[in-house]
Amino acid sequence: MLTGLIIIAAALLFWLTNGAEIFTKTAVLVEKQDELFGTAYKEWENKFIPGLDITAAFAVLSIFTSSVLIYLFKNKRKESI
Amino acid sequence: MKTIIRSFVVSMLLMAVTLAGGFNVKATGSQTFSFMDKMGRNQATFFSTTMLEDISGMSTDVTGNVTFDVEDIESTLEGEIIISTASLKSGIDLRDEHIKSADWLDAEQFPEITFKITDVKSLNEVKENMLTARVTGEFTCHGVTKEVYSDVTLTYLVESEMTKMKMPGDLLGVRAKFNIKLSDFGVQHMALGKKVADNIEINVNIIGSNKM
Numbered sequence: 001m002l003t004g005l006i007i008i009a010a011a012l013l014f015w016l017t018n019g020a021e022i023f024t025k026t027a028v029l030v031e032k033q034d035e036l037f038g039t040a041y042k043e044w045e046n047k048f049i050p051g052l053d054i055t056a057a058f059a060v061l062s063i064f065t066s067s068v069l070i071y072l073f074k075n076k077r078k079e080s081i
Numbered sequence: 082m083k084t085i086i087r088s089f090v091v092s093m094l095l096m097a098v099t100l101a102g103g104f105n106v107k108a109t110g111s112q113t114f115s116f117m118d119k120m121g122r123n124q125a126t127f128f129s130t131t132m133l134e135d136i137s138g139m140s141t142d143v144t145g146n147v148t149f150d151v152e153d154i155e156s157t158l159e160g161e162i163i164i165s166t167a168s169l170k171s172g173i174d175l176r177d178e179h180i181k182s183a184d185w186l187d188a189e190q191f192p193e194i195t196f197k198i199t200d201v202k203s204l205n206e207v208k209e210n211m212l213t214a215r216v217t218g219e220f221t222c223h224g225v226t227k228e229v230y231s232d233v234t235l236t237y238l239v240e241s242e243m244t245k246m247k248m249p250g251d252l253l254g255v256r257a258k259f260n261i262k263l264s265d266f267g268v269q270h271m272a273l274g275k276k277v278a279d280n281i282e283i284n285v286n287i288i289g290s291n292k293m
Binding site: 021022023024025026027028029034036037039041042044 | 122124126133134137138139170172173174176236238243244247252254256286288
């Protein structure tokens with residue numbers, strides 16, 4: 001259970017430190033400098049930014065896995081007693 | 082002495098007014114700059130901000146042309162900028178599909194977003210061959226045409242070894258910024274004003290050549 005909570009906390013921390021986006025992005029706009037005109041322009045850069053959607057799905061999966069494992073361990077302990 | 086100073090000041094003012102009306106370049110008369118960009122450098126970006134999230138996106142399929150007399154831009158500037166609706170990208174594939182769908186901009190029925198210049202005012206020289214102006218134009222999106230105002234910066238670069246690396250001929254850099262309301266252009270969606278802002282900021286940053 002503790003491992004499950006640690007995984008969820010790590011996923012949330014990863015989400016928070018990567019922009020805390022609502023939806024997962026696969027590309028972001030980055031600013032570049034046009035030296036000829038002395039102006040800034042933008043370019044797409046392939047970058048994976050996890051959104052709340054993927055983080056929540058990961059958290060739900062972790063909760064489910066932890067619950068199954070807890071249930072299995074409890075049953076095993078009962079059987080051994 | 083007073084007369085000399087006065088005539089000097091008057092001539093300087095006249096010169097400033099004359100220069101502010103156009104570019105100080107070798108080329109004379111009417112020039113047409115085409116924004117046919119094969120490198121994908123020309124771009125139009127859009128930005129929406131709501132409580133829920135900020136959405137920024139871009140199109141690199143921006144074409145068109147402008148024509149003006151280099152000595153008198155204010156009364157001669159005309160042209161049209163065209164953005165391909167299907168080329169709009171926001172960094173999320175599924176959202177891009179939504180943007181192009183019939184619920185939003187309907188790229189199939191309205192494949193182009195256009196801005197046609199109708200009037201130029203407040204032309205001002207920022208520095209040599211860089212002018213700012215307030216341009217009025219007919220903005221067409223989602224099949225609806227409305228008049229919009231845009232603050233525009235025009236930069237003229239005479240052909241040099243540096244400019245040739247980008248494109249042949251003299252180059253014209255155009256930067257424009259304006260805001261539109263999606264609801265004014267017939268976009269009606271329950272997420273409008275919630276997940277997507279009604280007020281969208283548009284920035285255009287394009288380079289054209291007079292030898293294309």
